[in-house]
Amino acid sequence: MSNVHNLLQHLDKVKRTGPCTWSARCPAHDDKGPSLVITEKDDGREIVLVHCFAGCDVNDVLGAVGLTFADLYPPRVVDHRVGPDRRTFPAADVLRAIAFEALVVSAAAVALLAGEPFSEIDRERLILAVSRIQAAMTAAGVTHHG
Numbered sequence: 001m002s003n004v005h006n007l008l009q010h011l012d013k014v015k016r017t018g019p020c021t022w023s024a025r026c027p028a029h030d031d032k033g034p035s036l037v038i039t040e041k042d043d044g045r046e047i048v049l050v051h052c053f054a055g056c057d058v059n060d061v062l063g064a065v066g067l068t069f070a071d072l073y074p075p076r077v078v079d080h081r082v083g084p085d086r087r088t089f090p091a092a093d094v095l096r097a098i099a100f101e102a103l104v105v106s107a108a109a110v111a112l113l114a115g116e117p118f119s120e121i122d123r124e125r126l127i128l129a130v131s132r133i134q135a136a137m138t139a140a141g142v143t144h145h146g
């Protein structure tokens with residue numbers, strides 16, 4: 001059922017006045033004559049316009065017959081596609097994020113300089129730290145070519 005007919009079936013004294021227009025008794029006030037005009041427009045998606053010549057608010061008109069705007073205007077399909085994530089992070093945030101990783105690297109460097117053997121765990125942790133720092137630099141838009 002189209003949106004406009006969904007509305008019209010709730011109204012009294014519905015009378016077609018044009019190809020896409022109807023009049024009806026306004027449900028929102030004590031309507032003696034058909035003060036309500038319903039117009040259907042189709043510009044790619046169906047649009048139903050409701051107007052009460054007595055001045056009723058559209059929300060009141062719809063509410064009086066148990067409808068809401070959502071019944072007339074079904075939610076459009078939201079486009080969830082998001083463009084390339086180009087945002088950059090403030091340097092302070094990046095520094096905070098990599099501060100601990102920098103400590104890991106520093107500790108490894110100290111051990112290396114002291115000639116201490118690397119355990120496998122230290123090695124894995126060092127690789128992780130380096131990868132995290134590189135990821136943080138990428139996120140911050142920092143490049144280091146040469």
Ligand SMILES: [Zn+2]
Nearest residue numbers: 026029052056
């Ligand atoms: Zn009215």
